[in-house]
Amino acid sequence: QVQLVQSGTEVKKPGSSVKVSCKASRGTFNNFAINWVRQAPGQGLEWMGGAIPIFGIANHARQFQGRVTITADRSTNTAYLELNSLRSDDTAMYYCATLRLGELSLFDHWGQGTLVTVSS
C-alpha cells in the first residue's frame, strides 16, 4: 500500500513562490504517476497537473500555465509542486495523489495535504 507524506504548512507573501514535496513510501515511481489537486476554502477539488503516463507526457491545467512546475526525483521517490507568483486565491490545501498507470483520472492514494496560505 503506497503512502504519500507531504511537507508541512506554508505561509507565503503575494508574489512569492512555494514548493511542496510529496514523498512516497512502500512503492516506487515506476508503478504510478504523481499528480496534484488543490482545494481552496469553501471550494471544490481542482486538478493542477502531473504526469500522464498513458500519453507519455506531463500536463497541467491551463489556468496554471507559466506558474506551475511539477518535478520528481526518482532516486528519493519524492515529487515536487512549485507554484510561482502566488496570489491570495492560491490559498488552499494542496494534495498529491497517485494516478494509476493506464488511467487518466483514477487517483488511488492521496497525501495528507499541505496547507498553503498566501497573505500579506
Add this chain to the structure above:
Amino acid sequence: QSVLTQPPPASGTPGQRVTISCSGSSSNIGNNTVNWYQKLPGAAPKLLIYSNNQRPSGVPGRFSGSKYGTSASLAISGLQSDDEAVYYCATWDDTLKAVVFGGGTKLTVL
C-alpha cells in the same frame, strides 16, 4: 464554473437510498471513464468508485456507480450518518487535455 455539473446539495434519512448525478459532454464523460471521490471534512479525498462502476476493496457494497452517455451517477443505499461528506465525480476531458472534477455534492444525513 465546473465542466462537470453536480447538484450542490443532497440529503436523505438513515436507511434511505440517494443518488448523485454528474453531467458532462462528449469530450469528457461521453468518451472516458468516471471516478467518484468522497471528501470528509479535514481528510484527504478517497477513491470511492472507479471506471464508472467498480468499487475499490474496502468500499461497502452500498456504494454503486453507473454511466449513461454523457452522464454518470453515484448511488448510496442504506444511508448512514458517516456517509455525510462531499462527493465529487471526475474524468478526463479530451478537449481541455485535463482532469476535470465536478463541483461536488454535499450529502447531509438528516
